[in-house]
Amino acid sequence: MREAGAALAVESRRFSEYGWMRGTSGNLSVVVNRDPLLLAVTASGVEKSELTEHDVVLIDETGRAADPADPRPPSAEAGLHSHIAARTGAGAVFHVHALDAVVAGHRWPEGVEFRDMEMLKGLGHRAHGTTIRIPVIPNHQDMRVEGECFDAEYLPATDLVPEVPAVIIANHGIHAWGADVAAARRHLEIAEWLLRFAVAIR
Numbered sequence: 001m002r003e004a005g006a007a008l009a010v011e012s013r014r015f016s017e018y019g020w021m022r023g024t025s026g027n028l029s030v031v032v033n034r035d036p037l038l039l040a041v042t043a044s045g046v047e048k049s050e051l052t053e054h055d056v057v058l059i060d061e062t063g064r065a066a067d068p069a070d071p072r073p074p075s076a077e078a079g080l081h082s083h084i085a086a087r088t089g090a091g092a093v094f095h096v097h098a099l100d101a102v103v104a105g106h107r108w109p110e111g112v113e114f115r116d117m118e119m120l121k122g123l124g125h126r127a128h129g130t131t132i133r134i135p136v137i138p139n140h141q142d143m144r145v146e147g148e149c150f151d152a153e154y155l156p157a158t159d160l161v162p163e164v165p166a167v168i169i170a171n172h173g174i175h176a177w178g179a180d181v182a183a184a185r186r187h188l189e190i191a192e193w194l195l196r197f198a199v200a201i202r
């Protein structure tokens with residue numbers, strides 16, 4: 001847990017410096033055990049620019065706290081982290097309140113489409129010839145409902161088409177995920193760049 005906390009503290013500082021985790025906004029998780037699924041997730045209500053290695057809580061596959069000796073509440077949105085990790089096989093899930101992601105979700109509530117962009121390679125897709133869509137799902141306070149909304153939009157990778165490892169939550173923020181912390185960060189940074197571009201040229 002200490003190692004997971006240290007890794008998430010680095011990411012939290014980085015995203016805070018980008019302005020994507022203002023105040024207590026956003027939450028980050030990393031899978032610490034696959035079967036049964038256990039994740040280290042940021043504790044709820046922590047100032048994200050000041051997150052330390054101690055500010056993570058162990059959760060199970062339902063998003064509930066899994067260490068009875070730890071009284072701190074996990075992120076209020078922990079359930080969506082465990083859901084995404086279970087559904088996608090991701091090793092890390094990052095959620096931030098990046099402004100352009102929220103603006104893009106507001107402008108294109110059916111999802112934000114991209115094609116013929118070099119940066120698509122950073123999401124595992126070809127730069128040319130295919131259209132990819134970052135879905136937008138409604139915002140819910142109940143993470144079980146949010147998980148159902150995720151499932152309704154999520155398209156797993158096939159032999160021919162890689163997945164799109166990001167989703168916008170309407171009027172809220174964006175989640176991105178990846179095989180590990182580095183991949184989740186890369187996907188988040190690339191998705192945010194694409195969304196910023198879409199908003200800027202409109």
Ligand SMILES: CSC[C@@H](O)[C@@H](O)C(=O)COP(=O)(O)O
Nearest residue numbers: 024025026027044045046075076
């Ligand atoms: C301004 S924080 C808004 C929160 O409700 C939530 O969306 C969030 O991202 C952080 O919640 P947390 O419970 O600290 O993980």
Ligand SMILES: [Zn+2]
Nearest residue numbers: 025026172173
């Ligand atoms: Zn949030």
